[in-house]
Amino acid sequence: MAADSGQMNERRWGLYPWHGQSESERALVHPEDFERLKLLWPYCKVLKRLGEAAEQGFIVLRYGESTFRVRPELFQPVPPPAFDIGSAVRLRKDPERTGVIVAIYWHYKQARPFFLIRLGVKRSLNRYRAEELLPLAAPLSPCA
Structure with missing residues (x-):
């Protein structure tokens, strides 16, 4: 998507208000990353968007040292934080x-x-x- 790649620098940080309680929400996460994302519980956490995943239709998000492949529908861009985890x-x-x-x-x-x-x-x-x-x-x- 051209608009997405053109705005990527502005949209590198965001929220992923995912609860994982419903089947429709479970389908938003790559099956190999589901259990790890469930343990993280990303709701209210600020994650870094690393770009598109190798698998069609997924983006890669990072929180600390962990990365997750998710569908972009829930991603909500926010301004970049002043510090990153580990700073x-x-x-x-x-x-x-x-x-x-x-x-x-x-x-x-x-x-x-x-x-x-x-x-x-x-x-x-x-x-x-x-x-x-x-x-x-x-x-x-x-x-x-």
């Missing part, structure tokens, strides 16, 4: 505290992503917005 970050309000992004969820009411991070060996219970985090590699700003 090293530090807290803006406490720059000495560093962590790693472990999950990206979509806040439907605010229409933006929020991040869960692992600080050291513990997963933080807090949800962070992009503006509350800085890339770990970024230098400290005296005005921050």
